[in-house]
Amino acid sequence: MKEKKTEVILEVKNLKKVYMKNDGEPHVAVNGISFELMKGEIFSFLGPNGAGKSTTINMLTAQLTPTDGEIVFQGQSLKDNPIFAKSKVGVVAQHNNLDRGLTARENLIYHGQYFGMSEGDAAKKADELLASFGLTDWGNDYVKSFSGGMAQRLKIARAIMHQPEILFLDEPTTGLDPAYREILWQHVLKLNKEYNTTVFLTTHYMEEPERFSDRVAIYNKGAIKTLGTVEELRKKVPSQTIITIVLDALNEDVVKEVKSQADVKDVSVKDEKTFVVYVDNSQKVINELLALIDKKGLTLESINLSATTLDDIFIHLTTNDIKND
Numbered sequence: 001m002k003e004k005k006t007e008v009i010l011e012v013k014n015l016k017k018v019y020m021k022n023d024g025e026p027h028v029a030v031n032g033i034s035f036e037l038m039k040g041e042i043f044s045f046l047g048p049n050g051a052g053k054s055t056t057i058n059m060l061t062a063q064l065t066p067t068d069g070e071i072v073f074q075g076q077s078l079k080d081n082p083i084f085a086k087s088k089v090g091v092v093a094q095h096n097n098l099d100r101g102l103t104a105r106e107n108l109i110y111h112g113q114y115f116g117m118s119e120g121d122a123a124k125k126a127d128e129l130l131a132s133f134g135l136t137d138w139g140n141d142y143v144k145s146f147s148g149g150m151a152q153r154l155k156i157a158r159a160i161m162h163q164p165e166i167l168f169l170d171e172p173t174t175g176l177d178p179a180y181r182e183i184l185w186q187h188v189l190k191l192n193k194e195y196n197t198t199v200f201l202t203t204h205y206m207e208e209p210e211r212f213s214d215r216v217a218i219y220n221k222g223a224i225k226t227l228g229t230v231e232e233l234r235k236k237v238p239s240q241t242i243i244t245i246v247l248d249a250l251n252e253d254v255v256k257e258v259k260s261q262a263d264v265k266d267v268s269v270k271d272e273k274t275f276v277v278y279v280d281n282s283q284k285v286i287n288e289l290l291a292l293i294d295k296k297g298l299t300l301e302s303i304n305l306s307a308t309t310l311d312d313i314f315i316h317l318t319t320n321d322i323k324n325d
C-alpha cells in the first residue's frame with residue numbers, strides 16, 4: 001500500500017470551461033469541478049474521448065483561461081500569478097508543440113535555459129535525456145524531420161529537463177512503443193521518488209494508472225464521477241469478479257436476458273462485440289451464459305473470467321449501463 005500524501009500543492013475549485021461552438025451554441029467542456037492535488041502523488045485523470053481532460057490540463061497549466069472557478073498553486077492564485085505556476089510545471093501536451101525550426105538538442109537546451117538552468121547544465125542534461133530516449137543520433141537534426149514517436153519522446157524529455165514540481169502528462173504514451181513506454185515511466189517514477197514530483201496524468205491505457213497511481217479520478221461529461229485509490233474505486237463496481245464475453249455480434253436481447261439472471265449483479269457493454277457481466281457465483285453464471293448463447297444460435301468468440309481491472313471500473317462508470325435502459 002502506498003503512503004498517503006497529505007500536503008496540498010494545487011487546489012481546484014469549481015473550475016468551469018464553456019467553449020463557443022462555430023454554430024454559436026455554448027459547449028460546457030468542464031462543468032465546475034473541484035479537487036486537490038497532493039505534493040508527491042501520481043494522480044490519474046481518466047475520461048473518455050472529448051470528456052474535457054486536455055481542457056482541464058490547459059487551464060491548470062495557465063494556457064487556457066477558465067470561464068469560472070479558481071486554481072490555487074502552492075497557495076497562490078493562478079489567475080493572479082500565472083508566471084509563478086508556469087515556472088514550476090512541466091507539460092507533455094497532446095499536440096506536437098516542439099520548435100520545429102530547432103534541432104532536438106536545441107529544443108532541450110533552450111527549454112532548460114528558459115527555466116533558469118546554466119547553458120552547461122542544460123547541455124549535459126539534454127545529452128543524458130537524448131541518450132535515454134534513443135535520440136542521440138538525431139540530436140542535431142531538425143525536429144521537423146522527426147517521426148511522431150520521436151517527437152513524442154523529445155516532448156517528454158523536454159518536459160522533465162527542469163525537474164518540474166508538477167509534471168502534467170496528457171496521454172504521454174500515445175504513439176510510443178512498449179519499450180519507450182517503460183523508459184518514460186522509469187523517468188517519471190525516478191522524478192517522483194527522488195524529487196517528490198507530483199504527476200498529473202491523462203491516458204487511455206488503463207494499466208498505467210492501475211500500476212502507478214496514488215489516486216484516480218474518473219471524469220465524464222464535464223464532471224468527476226469518482227475519485228480515490230484504485231482499491232477504493234474497485235469497491236464502486238458491483239462485484240470483484242467479471243465474465244467478459246465476446247460474440248460475433250452483440251445482441252441487445254441477449255444482454256438484457258443475461259442481466260435478468262439471478263446471480264448477475266450488473267452488465268456493461270464494452271464494444272459492439274463485447275459485454276462484461278459482474279457476478280458472484282461465476283461457475284453457475286458461465287454455464288447459464290453458454291446455454292443461452294447456444295439457445296440463441298449465437299457464435300461465441302471468447303469467454304473469460306477475471307478479477308475487475310481499472311479498465312472495467314472505467315467502462316462501468318462511463319458507459320451507459322444497459323441495465324438502466
Ligand SMILES: Nc1ncnc2c1ncn2[C@@H]1O[C@H](COP(=O)(O)OP(=O)(O)OP(=O)(O)O)[C@@H](O)[C@H]1O
Binds near residue numbers: 052053
Ligand atoms: N477550442 C475549442 N473550441 C470549441 N470546443 C472545443 C475546443 N477545444 C475543445 N473543445 C471541445 O471540448 C470538449 C473537450 O475537449 P478536450 O480536448 O478537453 O477532451 P479530452 O478529454 O482531452 O479528449 P481526448 O481524450 O479525445 O483527448 C470536446 O467536445 C471538444 O470538441
